[in-house]
Amino acid sequence: MSSRTVDELDAVIEQVLRDGELVHEHPTPGTWLVDLPGTKKLKTVCGLVVGEHALRVEAFVCRQPDENREQLWTFLLQHNARMYGVSYSIDNVGDVYLTGRLPHAAVTAEELDRILGSVLSYADDHFNTMLEIGFGTSIRREWDWRVKRGESLRNLEAFAAFADPSRRGDAAPAGEE
Structure with missing residues (x-):
């Protein structure tokens, strides 16, 4: 079975972003930056990167907490078990991200819309609680x-x-x- 090309995946991504009227950038083939408008977190920038076997999804949520790190990590890990398509993660300095991978074969308009909706929901719905825990x-x-x-x-x-x-x-x- 042949793998889908970057051009094919870019076409699906572009159509979803255009249909959703989402502000986005397409700096290079296979790389997208999408602005997801929220209410608590006013904007979440979501990166979509076509890799060799999967579409990588990554969105910055908040910087490393000033306090209560373990409480925040516990909060995030407890939510991970109930999340769809992406999960909370931290980088080497403790900044919080949402990350996920979608196999090329699963990159459809419906699934991409579902994943972007998940990113927006998880970043926005829990944002104030994360700030209260980590920056109270x-x-x-x-x-x-x-x-x-x-x-x-x-x-x-x-x-x-x-x-x-x-x-x-x-x-x-x-x-x-």
């Missing part, structure tokens, strides 16, 4: 600094309940501690 002290410090100076909290609003105990739904009413 920094988030709280930044929140407090902005509150004291009357600065905007707009880009930290997703962490309001985490950073400001008075905003938590489970906060005890005044005088009942």
Whole structure:
């Protein structure tokens, strides 16, 4: 059985990206950079690289955590068991990625759409939790600094309940501690 060529795989990838109206770059044959728009993580850049036997999928999720590394790794590994097509991994400095491989024969429009959807979902859905685990002290410090100076909290609003105990739904009413 003959293997699919880079040109054939590029044609499938290009059609999926065009149909999905996804911003992308195609710097060399077999290499694609795709912007996946999210809500919590505003953009996830996903690399697609045609290798000799498989399409490699790789997306940066977040930099190495400042704290609670083992707790974050545990969180990620527990999610890996339930994930489709990609899994969380870390590089040699501890930055978090989503990575996967898809055999050439499985590179179809439907499967590629499913894989890109998985990357977007996993990067976006868990992003704030990853930041709270790995950067909680920094988030709280930044929140407090902005509150004291009357600065905007707009880009930290997703962490309001985490950073400001008075905003938590489970906060005890005044005088009942």
